[in-house]
Amino acid sequence: MIIVFLLALTIVLIITFFRIEKSLNLFQNIFMYFVLSFLITTSFDILILNLEYIKLSSNFYLVLLFFLMQTSFFPLIIILYFNYLSASKSRLQKFNLIILCLASLFLIEYTLLSNKIIIYKKWTSLKSALYWISLLLTIYLLNKAFNKSISDEVDC
Amino acid sequence: MLPLPKSFDKNEIFLITVLFLLILIIRFLPKRFPKVITILILLEAFTIARLADHLLASAHVMGIDFYDIMDTGKYEFFGLFTYLIFAPFGYLFVYLYDWIKPRGVYLCLYIISWSLFSTCFEWIMVLFDIYKYKNWNLAYSSIVYLVVQPLTILFFEFLIREYNKMKE
Numbered sequence: 667m668i669i670v671f672l673l674a675l676t677i678v679l680i681i682t683f684f685r686i687e688k689s690l691n692l693f694q695n696i697f698m699y700f701v702l703s704f705l706i707t708t709s710f711d712i713l714i715l716n717l718e719y720i721k722l723s724s725n726f727y728l729v730l731l732f733f734l735m736q737t738s739f740f741p742l743i744i745i746l747y748f749n750y751l752s753a754s755k756s757r758l759q760k761f762n763l764i765i766l767c768l769a770s771l772f773l774i775e776y777t778l779l780s781n782k783i784i785i786y787k788k789w790t791s792l793k794s795a796l797y798w799i800s801l802l803l804t805i806y807l808l809n810k811a812f813n814k815s816i817s818d819e820v821d822c
Numbered sequence: 823m824l825p826l827p828k829s830f831d832k833n834e835i836f837l838i839t840v841l842f843l844l845i846l847i848i849r850f851l852p853k854r855f856p857k858v859i860t861i862l863i864l865l866e867a868f869t870i871a872r873l874a875d876h877l878l879a880s881a882h883v884m885g886i887d888f889y890d891i892m893d894t895g896k897y898e899f900f901g902l903f904t905y906l907i908f909a910p911f912g913y914l915f916v917y918l919y920d921w922i923k924p925r926g927v928y929l930c931l932y933i934i935s936w937s938l939f940s941t942c943f944e945w946i947m948v949l950f951d952i953y954k955y956k957n958w959n960l961a962y963s964s965i966v967y968l969v970v971q972p973l974t975i976l977f978f979e980f981l982i983r984e985y986n987k988m989k990e
Contacts, residue, residue, distance in 0.1 A: 691988070692984050696862055696981075697861070697862060700862070700865040701865070703872075704868070704872050707872060707876040711876060711880050711897045712824065715895075736876075815857060816857055816858040816861070820988060
């Protein structure tokens with residue numbers, strides 16, 4: 667059941683992502699996708715394999731689903747957030763967006779947790795919150811650096 | 823967080839040497855693409871390598887742990903260097919493609935030659951204990967290269983088309 671639900675949710679997100687008009691240019695979106703996929707898979711590998719703070723389910727399909735979440739759902743949510751962020755004018759709008767983005771990430775993480783796809787060992791929700799916030803900050807700074815380096819070639 | 827090697831031996835020395843040589847080659851090649859395309863091509867090769875290893879080499883829990891990278895089964899600091907090597911190779915692959923511009927049967931030959939070259943290079947990496955195969959062999963790798971390399975060409979063509987559209 668959970669596999670079907672998360673799979674459907676990911677498909678809907680992918681379709682939405684490609685259908686909506688984005689305020690960042692194509693190259694920025696591609697850049698963010700690659701960097702996010704790398705950072706998310708790397709950090710989860712460190713947490714699961716090296717530090718053993720999080721345990722992964724031993725079910726083959728659930729692990730594949732988790733891989734799909736790491737490479738599609740989480741990056742796309744964050745890219746959408748940055749697209750809306752650059753289009754938003756007021757501070758309230760920006761605040762609402764970050765709350766919405768973090769809530770979506772948490773909700774999916776909670777779904778993974780409650781269905782035992784991931785199991786916290788020495789990990790907590792607070793650490794998770796710090797993780798997502800620092801990831802957003804990192805990608806924001808990297809995107810800024812990328813924009814700066816390509817600004818003479820492409821309109822950002 | 824990222825363990826250092828148990829002993830600094832042939833695999834680490836090989837990785838650093840190859841990476842250094844590749845960076846030198848790329849540094850001295852005449853500039854061919856806009857900076858944005860170069861960055862994205864390097865990043866694409868790097869990320870594809872990372873995602874493939876993430877799926878095939880670090881998911882030991884589901885019984886499809888096909889190979890280990892470097893000294894332990896963990897995600898090591900020098901494991902990052904293996905992905906860094908793929909980035910210049912991806913760039914050289916696209917660079918030569920854009921230079922030669924193979925079409926039709928020559929494009930097939932180009933992709934097959936590069937797949938063979940990549941497989942041979944991977945074999946050298948196996949000899950240097952960078953990859954330690956468990957349920958994997960070079961034939962599987964060559965199939966992966968045969969799939970990934972045409973995708974890289976498609977990605978490059980897409981980037982060039984979009985770049986030109988943006989410039990108009």
